[in-house]
Amino acid sequence: MQKKYCLRRQYSIRNQTVNRWQKQINNDRLPSKVLGLELSELDDELRFYDPIKSEWLPTPTERAEIAEERAKQEFISRKNAEERAEQEAIARKNAEERALQEIIARQDLESDLAEALAEIERLRALTEQ
Numbered sequence: 001m002q003k004k005y006c007l008r009r010q011y012s013i014r015n016q017t018v019n020r021w022q023k024q025i026n027n028d029r030l031p032s033k034v035l036g037l038e039l040s041e042l043d044d045e046l047r048f049y050d051p052i053k054s055e056w057l058p059t060p061t062e063r064a065e066i067a068e069e070r071a072k073q074e075f076i077s078r079k080n081a082e083e084r085a086e087q088e089a090i091a092r093k094n095a096e097e098r099a100l101q102e103i104i105a106r107q108d109l110e111s112d113l114a115e116a117l118a119e120i121e122r123l124r125a126l127t128e129q
Contacts, residue, residue: 029038048057
């Protein structure tokens with residue numbers, strides 16, 4: 001007799017728990033006040049749903065995939081930034097070389113101009129004599 005009572009009691013407790021859950025379930029989701037999330041089935045898996053953001057939380061596998069993709073994107077971004085920095089350094093070096101060449105060319109022209117002016121003055125002095 002005692003076994004039957006225990007089994008009936010367990011069944012009764014289970015029914016009460018299930019009934020309580022059924023009252024709490026809305027949209028086929030079991031809400032958790034502590035987590036602020038809802039538990040439900042999605043694609044044959046139990047998943048958490050965030051009602052505030054209106055989105056499913058990723059599974060550990062999905063989080064790992066997201067983290068891996070983010071790491072790949074950061075690597076690509078870092079690589080692109082390094083390449084841009086190298087290109088900018090090359091462009092800066094080329095600009096400095098062009099500026100130096102322009103300075104040298106200007107100095108050569110000023111020297112040639114000074115020589116030409118000196119020659120003009122020499123010829124003017126000869127013609128005045």
